[in-house]
Amino acid sequence: xxxxxxxxxxxxxxxxxxxxxxxxxxxxxxxxxxxxxxxxxxxxxxxxxxxxxxxxxxxxxxxxxxxxxxxxxxxxxxxxxxxxxxxxxxxxxxxxxxxxxxxxxxxxxxxxxxxxxxxxxxxxxxxxxxxxxxxxxxxxxxxxxxxxxxxxxxxxxxxxxxxxxxxxxxxxxxxxxxxxxxxxxxxxxxxxxxxxxxxxxxxxxxxxxxxxxxxxxxxxxxxxxxxxxxxxxxxxxxxxxxxxxxxxxxxxxxxxxxx
Amino acid sequence: xxxxxxxxxxxxxxxxxxxxxxxxxxxxxxxxxxxxxxxxxxxxxxxxxxxxxxxxxxxxxxxxxxxxxxxxxxxxxxxxxxxxxxxxxxxxxxxxxxxxxxxxxxxxxxxxxxxxxxxxxxxxxxxxxxxxxxxxxxxxxxxxxxxxxxxxxxxxxxxxxxxxxxxxxxxxxxxxxxxxxxxxxxxxxxxxxxxxxxxxxxxxxxxxxxxxxxxxxxxxxxxxxxxxxxxxxxxxxxxxxxxxxxxxxxxxxxxxxxxxxxxxxxxxxxxxxxxxxxxxxxx
Numbered sequence: 001x002x003x004x005x006x007x008x009x010x011x012x013x014x015x016x017x018x019x020x021x022x023x024x025x026x027x028x029x030x031x032x033x034x035x036x037x038x039x040x041x042x043x044x045x046x047x048x049x050x051x052x053x054x055x056x057x058x059x060x061x062x063x064x065x066x067x068x069x070x071x072x073x074x075x076x077x078x079x080x081x082x083x084x085x086x087x088x089x090x091x092x093x094x095x096x097x098x099x100x101x102x103x104x105x106x107x108x109x110x111x112x113x114x115x116x117x118x119x120x121x122x123x124x125x126x127x128x129x130x131x132x133x134x135x136x137x138x139x140x141x142x143x144x145x146x147x148x149x150x151x152x153x154x155x156x157x158x159x160x161x162x163x164x165x166x167x168x169x170x171x172x173x174x175x176x177x178x179x180x181x182x183x184x185x186x187x188x189x190x191x192x193x194x195x196x197x198x199x200x201x202x203x204x205x206x207x208x209x210x211x212x213x214x215x216x217x218x219x220x221x222x223x224x225x226x227x228x229x230x231x232x233x234x235x236x237x238x239x240x241x242x243x244x245x246x247x248x249x250x251x252x253x254x255x256x257x258x259x
Numbered sequence: 260x261x262x263x264x265x266x267x268x269x270x271x272x273x274x275x276x277x278x279x280x281x282x283x284x285x286x287x288x289x290x291x292x293x294x295x296x297x298x299x300x301x302x303x304x305x306x307x308x309x310x311x312x313x314x315x316x317x318x319x320x321x322x323x324x325x326x327x328x329x330x331x332x333x334x335x336x337x338x339x340x341x342x343x344x345x346x347x348x349x350x351x352x353x354x355x356x357x358x359x360x361x362x363x364x365x366x367x368x369x370x371x372x373x374x375x376x377x378x379x380x381x382x383x384x385x386x387x388x389x390x391x392x393x394x395x396x397x398x399x400x401x402x403x404x405x406x407x408x409x410x411x412x413x414x415x416x417x418x419x420x421x422x423x424x425x426x427x428x429x430x431x432x433x434x435x436x437x438x439x440x441x442x443x444x445x446x447x448x449x450x451x452x453x454x455x456x457x458x459x460x461x462x463x464x465x466x467x468x469x470x471x472x473x474x475x476x477x478x479x480x481x482x483x484x485x486x487x488x489x490x491x492x493x494x495x496x497x498x499x500x501x502x503x504x505x506x507x508x509x510x511x512x513x514x515x516x517x518x519x520x521x522x523x524x525x526x527x528x529x530x531x532x533x534x535x536x537x538x539x540x541x542x
Contacts, residue, residue: 102465110426111470115352126424129456207462210455211431217456227456228359229433 024242027083031239032232039236046223047214049240055130055218056198063145068180068187069150086150090143094119097140101207103239104139108208133208134220144197145190146156152186184206196248199241272480320348323517324363324370328377328504330400330460333484334537335375341533342524344527349517357434357459365390375525378435383507391514394507397525398453398539401501402439403479404492405467412473417444417498420451428463431456435502440476443537448490464489478502480538503542 008024033037039045073079074086092100107257108115108126119125163172180187202220209216211225219241228235267311327335330354339351345400354361361380365371366388371415374391377383377400406414412425419428431435437456444451454472457463466472468488482491494499494500506525508518524530531541 043524105466105469105471109469109471125426206458210466211454211458212453221458225431225433225456228431229355230459 001171021147027235027238027242030231031235035224035232036236036239039233040234040240044213044217044222045237045240048219048237049244051130051133051217052199052241053244054142055133055137056195056201058134059141059198060145060191060195062138063142064187064191067145067190067194068140068149068183069098071146072154072175072179072189074146075150089146092140093143097201097203097205098207100139101136101204101209104136104204105206108135117165127208128210128212128213128216129168130209133205133218136204136208137201139199141194145187145194147184148190148193149183155186156182172249192248193252195244197218199231199245199248268519282542284519293429302303302458318348319346319514319517319520321514322350322352322519323514323523324352324354324512325373325375326356326365326369326371327373327375327398328361329355329360330377330478330480331355331375334480334534337537338525338530338533341522341529342397345524346492346517346520349520351521365511368511370456370511370513371507371509373516373521374509375504377502377504379503380504382507385507385509390511391507391509394505395522395526396503396542397499397506397531398504398542399541400478400480400504401499402436402443402476403482405475405477405485405489406483406492407467407470407492408472408488410490411470414474414492416492416495417447417449420444420450420474420476420491423452423538425452426453426454426471427468428457428472428475429453429457430460430476431458435475435490436460436478439500441500443476443494443498446500483538501540505541530534 011025062140070089074082074089078086095103105112105127108118110116110119110125110127113124126135155180161178162176165177169177200220201218202224205216205218206221206224210215211221213222217225219237223234223237223241261531299389325335325339332380335353335355339353343349343351356364358378358381361374364383374382374385375397382391382394383528388396391490395463404414404423406412412419412422415424419425430439430511432441435537436459455463455466457466457475460477460481463475464477464485467477468474468485479491482489506522508522509516512518535541
């Protein structure tokens with residue numbers, strides 16, 4: 001294959017790499033290396049990191065539970081309006097996250113479409129809580145899982161499922177024992193993408209869940225506020241976020257290469 | 260009355276407000292309290308306003324680029340229109356963002372002629388860097404308690420912000436309106452039970468206007484701009500906190516004459532009249 005490299009591709013790819021690498025290099029160049037450890041140990045950072053990691057995990061878990069069945073319906077059924085459903089489900093990817101956050105507030109807020117009656121009867125409130133962060137993350141990040149799993153399901157060989165059916169397996173058993181394991185690579189990739197997107201979520205979170213250290217202040221929110229007052233702290237926070245993201249994205253890349 | 264129409268439009272278009280807020284504008288009027296250290300930049304004000312306002316019709320032309328704090332958005336659009344009406348050869352280009360964002364852009368070489376900041380420190384930094392020449396204070400703003408229309412939390416004063424049962428929002432302490440709010444609370448001896456530290460004043464206002472928060476602390480001009488969706492409650496006289504906005508010409512601007520004329524217009528009686536109609540006090 002190496003002999004067949006179309007050479008025009010190489011410089012363009014190099015431009016692509018440089019374009020992404022340069023801002024990160026600039027960030028590293030501005031980093032307060034000497035005080036980095038102190039910056040990272042501050043409670044505001046550890047609180048935000050812990051909240052970010054756990055809420056992103058929870059959002060990924062919710063996305064898996066809802067998203068895999070959704071991807072299956074999109075990939076394997078021919079329900080009417082399927083393409084509209086797909087468009088709807090991917091809408092959060094193109095919507096500015098802040099608009100998503102406002103929409104969530106209209107739906108699940110104290111005066112929201114669903115949130116209003118729920119609050120009036122039970123006193124339960126999603127905004128301004130860690131669950132609100134999870135809700136915002138799920139809304140924004142789930143499409144990444146759904147689309148990835150859907151394309152995985154489309155590419156999968158359905159004859160295994162046919163064989164399982166002829167052997168007498170129930171539909172649920174087939175889904176659980178054949179379909180999902182077959183789609184495992186795409187599910188793992190989708191889950192990682194979903195988690196990474198949730199980890200970096202800003203707009204929907206701040207609009208829907210607000211910002212309070214230890215309760216709803218995730219890393220991106222802490223970075224944003226630190227930028228207003230203390231650039232060194234903001235860069236230090238960003239580096240932590242980048243390090244955590246890379247720890248996830250590198251295995252993700254390996255999986256793609258392996259696949 | 261113009262204000263009224265604007266207010267209604269804003270109340271109706273809550274979603275739009277949310278979008279606008281999102282664009283990172285810190286809208287908050289960024290205002291820092293008129294701290295002791297600000298005196299040196301205020302001294303030039305009257306002189307500058309006086310001399311330059313005297314010659315508004317000097318042959319100025321071209322484009323004048325004005326960077327202004329987001330909290331000035333509505334007011335400065337009208338100010339710019341009035342300035343253009345009086346100087347037909349001049350076009351005003353307005354750019355609104357948080358004062359600190361604009362400061363960074365100016366330091367990075369953005370070609371602006373005028374900078375109107377909602378806090379003193381941004382202008383002081385530019386003066387120190389040699390990017391701005393002498394500033395003049397042009398308006399004052401003050402903090403107000405904001406509640407949703409109808410005041411569902413039955414808020415009466417700052418003391419209610421300590422109520423655990425109310426949903427309380429402040430500006431984050433990193434932004435000036437958050438610092439100012441905490442100053443007022445400290446004066447009142449109130450430890451607030453905060454549910455969210457909003458990144459800017461407009462996002463706080465938006466959440467109060469939607470009824471998702473029971474009470475917040477914002478600028479009086481923001482309460483006016485939000486119209487019927489919210490109600491403002493004045494702070495008790497001994498709790499009042501105010502902030503002063505400076506305006507300055509920039510040394511790297513492409514049109515210094517027009518920039519100076521714009522500053523003079525803002526400081527003139529007509530400019531002050533427009534600003535007052537948006538709830539700003541004279542400095």
